[in-house]
Amino acid sequence: MRHTESDLRELLNEHGHERAGREPSAHLDAIVRRGRRMRRTRRAVTAGTALACAAVAAVGVTGLLPAGPHRAEGTAVARRPVDSAQVTPGPELDDTMRVVLGTKKFDLHLIHSQRFETVGGVQKVTFTPTSVYTGEKVICEDPRAWVVVEHRGRGGEPTGGTGRCGDGVGGHGDELSVPSGWLKRPQYLQVWVFPADAPVREVAEAVNGCRPAVKGEDCDETAQSVALMNPEVRRRLSAIVGGRPGRWAIGVYDRPAPGTSVSTGPVPDNGPTVATERPADGASTPAG
Amino acid sequence: MDDGFAEYVAHRHLRLCRMAYLLARDWGTAEDLVQTALAKAWLAWRRIEGNPDPYVYRIIVNTHASWWRRRWRGEVPAATLPETADPRDPAGEVEGQAALWKAIGALSPRQRAVIVLHYFEGRTLAQVAEIVGCSLGAVKSQLSRALTRLRVDPDIQTMTLEEVQR
Numbered sequence: 001m002r003h004t005e006s007d008l009r010e011l012l013n014e015h016g017h018e019r020a021g022r023e024p025s026a027h028l029d030a031i032v033r034r035g036r037r038m039r040r041t042r043r044a045v046t047a048g049t050a051l052a053c054a055a056v057a058a059v060g061v062t063g064l065l066p067a068g069p070h071r072a073e074g075t076a077v078a079r080r081p082v083d084s085a086q087v088t089p090g091p092e093l094d095d096t097m098r099v100v101l102g103t104k105k106f107d108l109h110l111i112h113s114q115r116f117e118t119v120g121g122v123q124k125v126t127f128t129p130t131s132v133y134t135g136e137k138v139i140c141e142d143p144r145a146w147v148v149v150e151h152r153g154r155g156g157e158p159t160g161g162t163g164r165c166g167d168g169v170g171g172h173g174d175e176l177s178v179p180s181g182w183l184k185r186p187q188y189l190q191v192w193v194f195p196a197d198a199p200v201r202e203v204a205e206a207v208n209g210c211r212p213a214v215k216g217e218d219c220d221e222t223a224q225s226v227a228l229m230n231p232e233v234r235r236r237l238s239a240i241v242g243g244r245p246g247r248w249a250i251g252v253y254d255r256p257a258p259g260t261s262v263s264t265g266p267v268p269d270n271g272p273t274v275a276t277e278r279p280a281d282g283a284s285t286p287a288g
Numbered sequence: 289m290d291d292g293f294a295e296y297v298a299h300r301h302l303r304l305c306r307m308a309y310l311l312a313r314d315w316g317t318a319e320d321l322v323q324t325a326l327a328k329a330w331l332a333w334r335r336i337e338g339n340p341d342p343y344v345y346r347i348i349v350n351t352h353a354s355w356w357r358r359r360w361r362g363e364v365p366a367a368t369l370p371e372t373a374d375p376r377d378p379a380g381e382v383e384g385q386a387a388l389w390k391a392i393g394a395l396s397p398r399q400r401a402v403i404v405l406h407y408f409e410g411r412t413l414a415q416v417a418e419i420v421g422c423s424l425g426a427v428k429s430q431l432s433r434a435l436t437r438l439r440v441d442p443d444i445q446t447m448t449l450e451e452v453q454r
Binding site for chain 1: 293294297298301302306307309310317320323324326327328330331351354355384385388389392403404407408421422426438439440441
């Protein structure tokens with residue numbers, strides 16, 4: 001059965017006005033509390049270089065810093081046309097990562113971050129997990145850049161994910177998904193970031209024909225994403241585009257180690273999934 | 289620190305929740321998305337000039353995408369929809385609506401955001417591109433793919449309007 005755009009509008013309007021038994025209500029105080037908590041956490045986790053940048057911004061040297069959430073409030077920014085987003089999102093890592101596992105929702109906190117200035121090569125990122133809920137996220141100056149993250153699976157086999165930068169996150173969701181000895185020693189990820197215009201399709205077709213997921217379809221984004229799992233495709237791409245300038249960063253998120261969590265106050269009345277813990281002091285690694 | 293933030297929340301909260309619900313398809317998650325987005329907007333409020341909607345929408349879309357990926361990582365949506373009853377049958381029409389709603393849920397977060405912003409929020413494709421942070425061409429491509437997957441025939445008149453606005 002086919003539909004019209006009017007059908008689509010009507011359906012969205014119908015569902016958009018559904019009720020879940022009560023009217024969603026705005027709790028300004030809860031929003032502001034959450035905002036303050038975010039600001040506290042950001043200040044706590046942006047130790048080292050990031051903290052230094054924030055501190056410099058706070059004393060007013062604003063022209064030298066990129067716009068982003070770590071800038072102090074009230075700093076001047078260039079005017080932009082009305083009806084456009086005013087804060088340019090640079091490659092700034094969030095201080096928390098939201099996890100939704102069925103009905104369980106919780107936040108992980110940034111425990112390690114590294115920054116890079118070039119794309120096209122492989123980078124090894126070493127960190128020390130503090131729980132079995134470790135997650136990672138890569139952010140890029142160009143959100144269309146290709147990203148491949150590889151880590152050890154439960155049996156030690158290489159596993160991970162590929163896709164456009166910012167589209168997704170990865171990590172472990174419970175004790176069953178982490179490799180043995182996960183909490184006993186430092187772990188590492190290998191990350192490749194390729195420019196958005198890297199010839200993924202051409203290289204994939206040259207290596208294995210770039211097999212699309214659906215027979216008869218083109219070598220689309222999904223097929224190219226799958227092709228990036230092939231080490232030979234990555235190797236050839238690195239040879240072609242390696243060393244190009246391009247800023248990106250990776251953040252590793254985790255729960256605080258047992259016994260180091262610090263309560264930051266009561267949970268807001270209507271905030272069912274706010275963070276109530278902060279990372280252990282000194283747990284975050286200065287940006288590289 | 290207020291500077292109109294409280295007024296903005298009072299005025300826009302419900303609409304933002306409705307938009308977030310269409311992305312998340314769960315009222316609890318939608319309210320949580322909106323509260324997160326507004327908290328982030330509160331942090332940057334003094335630096336936001338003009339209409340804050342694009343900034344808040346962008347946070348909602350990006351936050352939803354990151355939560356969605358976390359929850360559904362590994363899922364491969366079906367390329368085709370299940371066949372439904374004869375469209376001339378009223379019951380079949382209801383089923384068709386249900387199938388369309390289900391199909392919207394199977395879209396990627398980015399495609400769903402484009403659909404919701406364009407068809408529910410009434411944003412032009414250029415505005416959608418600004419909100420989701422990609423080019424107009426990429427938005428058109430996402431929209432076209434989404435409509436194909438939803439089995440929605442593009443309305444020629446609407447597309448012409450977009451061309452004029454561009």
